[in-house]
Amino acid sequence: MSLRTITQIGNTVRADSAPPTITNVLKLDSKAELDALAKRLLAPAASIPPKYFYDEIGSTLYNAIVLTREYYPTRTEAAIFERFRRQIAAVIGEGKQFVDLGSGDSVKAEKWFASLKPSRYVAVDISETAVADALARLSGLANAPDLCGLITDFSRVLDVTPVAEKKPSVFFYPGSSIGNFMPDEASWFLRQIRAHCATSDCGLLIGVDAKKDKARLDAAYDDALGVTAAFNLNTLNHVNGLLGTDFDVHDWKHRGFYNEAFGRIEMHLEARRDVIVRIRGEARSFYRGERIHTENSYKYAPDQFRALLTEAGFSDVHLWQDEGGDFNVFYAR
Ligand SMILES: C[S@@+](CC[C@H](N)C(=O)[O-])C[C@H]1O[C@@H](n2cnc3c(N)ncnc32)[C@H](O)[C@@H]1O
Numbered sequence: 187m188s189l190r191t192i193t194q195i196g197n198t199v200r201a202d203s204a205p206p207t208i209t210n211v212l213k214l215d216s217k218a219e220l221d222a223l224a225k226r227l228l229a230p231a232a233s234i235p236p237k238y239f240y241d242e243i244g245s246t247l248y249n250a251i252v253l254t255r256e257y258y259p260t261r262t263e264a265a266i267f268e269r270f271r272r273q274i275a276a277v278i279g280e281g282k283q284f285v286d287l288g289s290g291d292s293v294k295a296e297k298w299f300a301s302l303k304p305s306r307y308v309a310v311d312i313s314e315t316a317v318a319d320a321l322a323r324l325s326g327l328a329n330a331p332d333l334c335g336l337i338t339d340f341s342r343v344l345d346v347t348p349v350a351e352k353k354p355s356v357f358f359y360p361g362s363s364i365g366n367f368m369p370d371e372a373s374w375f376l377r378q379i380r381a382h383c384a385t386s387d388c389g390l391l392i393g394v395d396a397k398k399d400k401a402r403l404d405a406a407y408d409d410a411l412g413v414t415a416a417f418n419l420n421t422l423n424h425v426n427g428l429l430g431t432d433f434d435v436h437d438w439k440h441r442g443f444y445n446e447a448f449g450r451i452e453m454h455l456e457a458r459r460d461v462i463v464r465i466r467g468e469a470r471s472f473y474r475g476e477r478i479h480t481e482n483s484y485k486y487a488p489d490q491f492r493a494l495l496t497e498a499g500f501s502d503v504h505l506w507q508d509e510g511g512d513f514n515v516f517y518a519r
Contacts, residue, residue, distance in 0.1 A: 205321075206333035206335060207335070208317055208321065208336075208337060209334070209336050209349050210338075211336070211338050211345075211348055212314070212337045212339055213339075223235075223238070223425065223428070224429060224465055227425075227429075227463075227470060228466075231479065232470075232472070232477075232479070233478060233479040234421055234425060234455075234479075235341065236480060236481040237312050237339060238421050238425060239420070239424075239480070239481070240316070241313070241420070241423075242313070242315045243420050243423070243424075244313075244420050244421070245290060245313050245315065247413060247416055247417040248290065249290070249291060251413050254409040254413055254414075255410075256409045257409060257414075258513075259362055259393075259395050259406070262508050262510075262512050263393045263513050263515065264294075265508055266393075266506050266508050267294075267515065270515070271297075271298075272301065274506065274515070274517060275298070275301035277517055278356050278391065278517060279302075279354075279387070280301075281302075281304070282304055282305065282353070282354045282355055282387075283306040283307075283308065283350060283351060283355040283356070284298065284299075284302060284306065284307050284355070284358060285308045285346055285350055285356070285358065286307065286309050286310060286358045287310050287344075287358065287363075287379075288310070288311055288340075288363050289316070289317060289320060290311060290313075290320070291316060292307075292321070292324060293320075294358075294360050294361070295309075295358055296324060296327075298358070299330075299331065302356065304331045306334070306353075307330075307331045307333050307334075309333070309334070309336070310335075310338060310346060312337065312338065312339050313337075317336075317337060321333050334349050335349070336349045336350075341371075344375060344379065344382070354387040354388055355382070355383070355388045356391055357379050357382070357388075357392075359391070360391075360392070360393040362393055362394050362395035365395060365450070365451075365482070365483040365486070366481060366484075367484070368484075372484070372494060373494055373497055373498055376390070376494060376495060376497075376498035377499060379498075380498050380500060388519060389502075389517055389518055389519030390495075390500065390517070390518050391515070391516075392515070392516050392518070393513065393514070394486050394513070395483070395486070396485060396488070396511055396512055396513060396514055397449055397486070398485070398512060400444045403443075403444035403451060404443050404444055407442030407444075407453060407483070408441075408442040408443070412440075414453075415440035418442070418453050418455060419435045419438060421455070421480055422435055422438060423435065430466075436458075437457060438455045438456065438457060438458060439458055440455065440456075441455070441477065442454075449484060450485065451481070451482065451483035451485070452481070452482055453479075453480045453482075454477035454478060454479050455477065455480060456476070456477045457472040457473065457474055457475060457477075458474065486514070488505060488507070488514050491514065491516065495516060500518035501518075502518065502519050503516060503518045504516065504517045
């Protein structure tokens with residue numbers, strides 16, 4: 187544990203200590219990254235990787251999406267965690283290093299602190315603002331574990347060694363973020379987590395959305411308030427800031443729907459009219475109705491995902507579900 191000064195304020199005990207260390211290995215603005223982004227926008231089937239959702243506004247909008255009536259995954263996952271928390275904690279065991287992949291505001295992770303009593307909390311995210319805010323908040327908690335942050339893009343490679351210690355760990359990947367990878371990429375990602383498990387006393391707690399009725403899925407990714415639409419459209423502003431492009435949000439509309447053939451949600455930005463966008467000195471014409479693909483979110487039947495875990499080298503797989511079978515929580519080691 188790091189050294190802390192304990193301050194008593196009324197009934198609250200606050201720990202004052204040096205701010206948590208945040209290590210930034212991210213090169214989102216590196217020339218190679220920006221070249222790759224420009225190439226994707228200039229390609230005949232244009233796309234933007236979902237990691238570009240998450241600038242400061244994007245992270246805030248994500249936190250609003252999970253509050254919308256239509257977006258069931260977060261509240262269903264939370265209900266499974268609440269209902270089975272003791273059981274899940276008993277399987278995982280206390281005192282491990284807790285590595286939170288795509289930690290965002292760290293609110294989900296914090297709820298595990300009391301039952302898992304982690305020795306260390308490692309917040310891993312692409313958004314430095316999100317991690318800095320979350321760790322600042324957590325460092326004010328009484329009995330907070332050691333806190334540290336890693337700013338990285340784990341869609342390129344998952345390497346937590348700059349900050350994580352070689353000790354029994356639980357990797358936490360909630361919110362069905364695994365669905366943003368194509369199934370073969372998901373398998374690659376899971377294998378990397380498995381490879382990080384230096385000892386056998388290490389595992390992965392992961393939330394995975396299930397396949398279900400198209401109408402519910404369509405609504406979840408195209409809410410009536412337009413919060414998901416704003417989240418998707420904001421990507422264009424983020425890209426403008428990074429790449430110097432001149433996308434005008436007014437020229438585009440959000441599309442989010444379930445593609446049953448692929449078993450995935452697709453999000454796109456669709457041109458409202460013919461538009462020309464300057465991308466690295468080139469004029470890219472988009473015709474009315476043309477789409478930029480911004481996200482996939484694959485949905486998995488429990489057995490399908492269990493097979494992915496097994497292929498990745500996990501052998502002991504536990505599953506918890508809500509009564510409706512809308513969402514699955516796995517712990518695998
Ligand atoms: C859907 S949010 C989930 C946040 C939180 N874990 C939860 O479940 O509520 C996804 C999080 O992953 C982060 N993220 C997205 N792509 C990433 C990438 N390629 N590398 C690292 N973090 C990423 C985002 O910044 C965001 O905080």
